[in-house]
Amino acid sequence: RVTRIWRDGQFFGYAVSGTPADCVKLAIARLLEAPPDIVVSGINHGxxxxxxxxxxxxxxxxTEAMLLGIPAIAVSLGSFDENxxxxxxxxxxxxxxxxYHELGIPPRTLLNVNVPPLPEEQIKGVRITRQGQGMWNDAYEERLDPMGRPYYWLRGIYNHLDSDPNxxxxxxxQGYIAITPIRFHLTDEETIHRLKERF
Structure with missing residues (x-):
């Protein structure tokens, strides 16, 4: 579902009741007269x-923008505080x-930017990084809604699996803005060779 948003009597933009990827796909396919020069996704909280x-x-x-040939940046702030x-x-x-264009980012690559929730003067600088291997150890807490029906609240602890400062x-x-060039090529080439020897 698409809703036109107006502010102070002026058309402001569209609200799309779908995933963020749906918003990009629908905007480029139907809502915009021409493709955007760049897509900035975020600022995400967390x-x-x-x-x-x-x-x-x-x-x-x-990623959707990048796959459609449009330069793309994802931006996240390390705070869940909505304010x-x-x-x-x-x-x-x-x-x-x-x-962006001066940086020589190749097609099919996006920039994933993560910013510590610190005042500007406390940011130590920028690091060009690789995607780490850290992940959440999820825990699901069972709760009851006002009608007594159970639901589950996602909690967890982030498990740092890296020591590499990059x-x-x-x-x-460590207080740095992390800029990671990402492309989606998830194939495990080593395992391909091992499997080819078996089949």
């Missing part, structure tokens, strides 16, 4: 580092948008 990129709606929206100060993340995104999840924990 990091999208390590294995999380596989589940992230923010990264998925950027968190997003200014450093916004400035970082604006800087990258302005210089891993995205390590960089943000």
């Amino acid at each position: 990091y999208n580092t390590g294995i999380n990129v596989l589940y992230s709606g923010t990264v998925s929206a950027a 968190a100060d997003c200014s450093v993340a916004a400035q970082t995104a604006a800087y990258l948008v302005e210089r 891993a995205d999840d390590v960089a943000v924990e």
Whole structure:
């Protein structure tokens, strides 16, 4: 479902009741008169580092744009506070948008940007990183809604599996903005060779 949004009597944009990836696909296929020059997905509340990129709606929206040949940036801030100060993340995104074509990002590659929830003066700098291997150890807490029906609340602890300072999840924990060029090629080439020997 698509809703036109108006603010102060002016058309502001569209709200789409779908996933972030749905929003990008629908906008490019039907809602926009011409493809955008670039897609910025976010600013998401909570990091999208390590294995999380596989589940992230923010990264998925950027991925859809990238697959359609449109430059794309996913931006996340390491805070779940809805009133968190997003200014450093916004400035970082604006800087990258302005210089995207100078950076020589190849087609089929997006930039995944993760920003620590720190005041600008406490940010140590920028690290160009690789996707780490950290992941959440999920726990599901059973609760009851007001009608007495059970539901499950996702909780968990982030399991750092990297010590390399150039891993995205390590960089943000050390106070750096992590910029990770991502492309989706998930095939395990080593295992292909091993399997070919068996079949």
